[in-house]
Amino acid sequence: xxxxxxxxxxxxLLFMSxxxxxxxxxxxxxxxxxxxxGQFAPDDAYENGSEFAYYGSENExxxxxxxxxxxxxxxxxxxxxxxxxxxxxNLKKALELTEIRLKENNEDAESYFxxxxxxxxxxxxxxxxxxxxxxxxxxxxxxxxxxxxxxLLATLYETGAYKNLHKKYGTNLIxxxxxxxxxxxxxxxxxxxxxxxxxEIQCFEFENSKAMxxxxxxxxxxxxxxxxxxxxxxxxxxxxxxxxxLVNGNEVKHLKNLNFKTYPLSQSEFSIGLxxxxxxxxxxxxxxxTIDSYNLDAMLLMGDNVYIDIPEKPGAFHDYTYYRRQSQxxxxxxxxxTPIYAIWDDHDAATDDxxxxxxxxxxxxxxxxxxxxxxxWNNPKYGTKEEPACWFNFSIADVDFFMLDGRTYRTNxxxxxxxxxxxxxxxWLLNSLKNSTATFKIIASPVPWSLGAKxxxxxxxxGFKKEREEIFQFLSDNKIExxxxxxxxxxxxxxxxxxxxxxxxLYEFMSSRLTNIHTHDLMSGSLFGYNEKCSFGKITFNTxxxxxxxxxxxxxxxxxxxxxxIIKKSELK
Numbered sequence: 001x002x003x004x005x006x007x008x009x010x011x012x013l014l015f016m017s018x019x020x021x022x023x024x025x026x027x028x029x030x031x032x033x034x035x036x037x038g039q040f041a042p043d044d045a046y047e048n049g050s051e052f053a054y055y056g057s058e059n060e061x062x063x064x065x066x067x068x069x070x071x072x073x074x075x076x077x078x079x080x081x082x083x084x085x086x087x088x089x090n091l092k093k094a095l096e097l098t099e100i101r102l103k104e105n106n107e108d109a110e111s112y113f114x115x116x117x118x119x120x121x122x123x124x125x126x127x128x129x130x131x132x133x134x135x136x137x138x139x140x141x142x143x144x145x146x147x148x149x150x151x152l153l154a155t156l157y158e159t160g161a162y163k164n165l166h167k168k169y170g171t172n173l174i175x176x177x178x179x180x181x182x183x184x185x186x187x188x189x190x191x192x193x194x195x196x197x198x199x200e201i202q203c204f205e206f207e208n209s210k211a212m213x214x215x216x217x218x219x220x221x222x223x224x225x226x227x228x229x230x231x232x233x234x235x236x237x238x239x240x241x242x243x244x245x246l247v248n249g250n251e252v253k254h255l256k257n258l259n260f261k262t263y264p265l266s267q268s269e270f271s272i273g274l275x276x277x278x279x280x281x282x283x284x285x286x287x288x289x290t291i292d293s294y295n296l297d298a299m300l301l302m303g304d305n306v307y308i309d310i311p312e313k314p315g316a317f318h319d320y321t322y323y324r325r326q327s328q329x330x331x332x333x334x335x336x337x338t339p340i341y342a343i344w345d346d347h348d349a350a351t352d353d354x355x356x357x358x359x360x361x362x363x364x365x366x367x368x369x370x371x372x373x374x375x376x377w378n379n380p381k382y383g384t385k386e387e388p389a390c391w392f393n394f395s396i397a398d399v400d401f402f403m404l405d406g407r408t409y410r411t412n413x414x415x416x417x418x419x420x421x422x423x424x425x426x427x428w429l430l431n432s433l434k435n436s437t438a439t440f441k442i443i444a445s446p447v448p449w450s451l452g453a454k455x456x457x458x459x460x461x462x463g464f465k466k467e468r469e470e471i472f473q474f475l476s477d478n479k480i481e482x483x484x485x486x487x488x489x490x491x492x493x494x495x496x497x498x499x500x501x502x503x504x505x506l507y508e509f510m511s512s513r514l515t516n517i518h519t520h521d522l523m524s525g526s527l528f529g530y531n532e533k534c535s536f537g538k539i540t541f542n543t544x545x546x547x548x549x550x551x552x553x554x555x556x557x558x559x560x561x562x563x564x565x566i567i568k569k570s571e572l573k
Contacts (some may be wrong), residue, residue, distance in 0.1 A: 058353035076279030149316035180378025184237035190378035206240035268397035276302035276488030276512035288330035302488030303345025303446035345446035400438040413458035452525035488512035492531035511537035
């Protein structure tokens with residue numbers, strides 16, 4: 001029935017296109033017709049009278065997710081809703097909302113943080129100081145206040161009370177270190193500092209504290225939110241290191257868990273984690289501690305890492321959303337010892353089920369929001385210079401990982417000619433797969449590959465079947481072995497088997513309920529599915545075996561192994 005509906009609508013649109021030569025159609029009428037089949041978009045997303053928006057969403061492009069009901073149901077929206085009221089000039093409303101929350105839970109540090117901002121904006125400094133102290137008493141890190149958003153707390157920073165607290169608790173290191181790309185001989189460390197500070201990283205072999213290798217850099221300006229990446233070179237392969245962080249020559253001593261391991265040169269046994277769906281939810285933030293306990297060689301954050309959903313408002317709103325996660329102790333401990341590789345999805349890049357269109361410079365907020373993402377992660381690369389995006393590759397031993405961007409240059413999924421990846425990224429992916437000699441090739445997408453993962457939606461690869469088949473056929477035509485698919489987006493963990501007439505089956509491991517409360521239903525077509533608790537995916541590669549294997553595990557937030565599945569290399573030929 002759905003296919004018939006789309007055929008009718010497509011025919012109607014073709015008819016209208018021809019009819020337009022005789023009479024110009026009303027723009028509102030075009031939008032009304034488009035919206036009947038899910039093509040929601042703002043007014044500025046329509047070009048030259050086209051009935052197809054060049055960017056938009058399958059859902060209404062509104063602030064509906066930040067309603068009072070949404071904020072009540074989903075903790076991740078509560079502070080955001082209050083901050084929007086502040087940014088819209090509704091200080092009394094923001095204060096009222098915090099008071100409601102504090103009546104429900106008078107230990108909610110996030111509400112006290114928002115109160116601090118409100119009172120700072122009202123220039124009620126005594127009350128702002130009191131709210132700040134209450135937030136600290138209830139477990140909030142002082143780095144939250146150092147981070148800001150700074151323009152909203154400017155009046156507080158001038159007070160003696162704040163300056164005394166900074167002397168007591170603060171260092172000029174606000175966030176990080178976050179370990180990013182690790183290779184056989186180097187490692188990179190992301191930091192955010194208070195101002196243009198000199199940051200030095202000192203690495204020591206785990207059993208040899210005298211063998212020091214160091215690197216330093218000065219954090220960049222306000223334009224990149226005082227972040228920078230320090231790269232330490234000259235390390236040994238397959239070696240464990242401890243490290244220290246020095247800011248302006250002084251060691252930051254409160255940091256914990258400062259260790260990592262370089263990657264091996266060839267065949268090895270190692271483990272990675274993956275997951276998306278990481279809305280900020282205090283009761284589920286212990287997930288980062290659970291992940292950290294496995295000493296993974298990498299953690300793939302697969303999208304919806306934070307929930308922004310108001311792309312056109314870069315600045316304090318976006319900063320706040322990232323800062324509350326980066327200041328969270330369990331998250332901080334994990335990223336300081338586990339290499340992090342992050343791609344984005346709809347809730348990071350725009351709004352629910354969005355496509356951002358083919359242009360680099362349109363919509364106007366596209367690159368500013370992308371730069372916010374780039375400032376907050378530590379990836380080895382971001383697309384190309386001409387087409388910045390969230391796609392890149394890296395390797396661990398003899399396994400190659402290809403991390404895809406399914407949003408930045410995705411085109412309208414309701415048009416006949418469409419693409420999820422864009423021509424540049426697709427060409428890079430196909431060429432990289434063809435040239436790879438790795439035992440396993442892992443293609444990580446922010447949205448599901450399997451057609452049954454989200455029935456009735458064009459938001460997954462089900463809406464881009466032609467491009468999906470092109471990739472799959474390329475694997476067959478070029479006899480590329482050892483390919484496995486990863487994905488996220490759906491709030492559960494699944495294992496799928498995609499049968500092909502002209503090649504070996506493509507297995508897909510999907511995980512996207514790291515911290516989210518909201519779940520999505522299990523699908524009958526999957527080999528296995530789990531949504532009872534928050535969980536992450538753990539993948540162990542063993543390429544030292546005569547028949548190399550991949551072990552997939554679903555692990556709950558409470559450290560329970562829910563399901564295990566093993567695939568042999570011989571199954572991927």
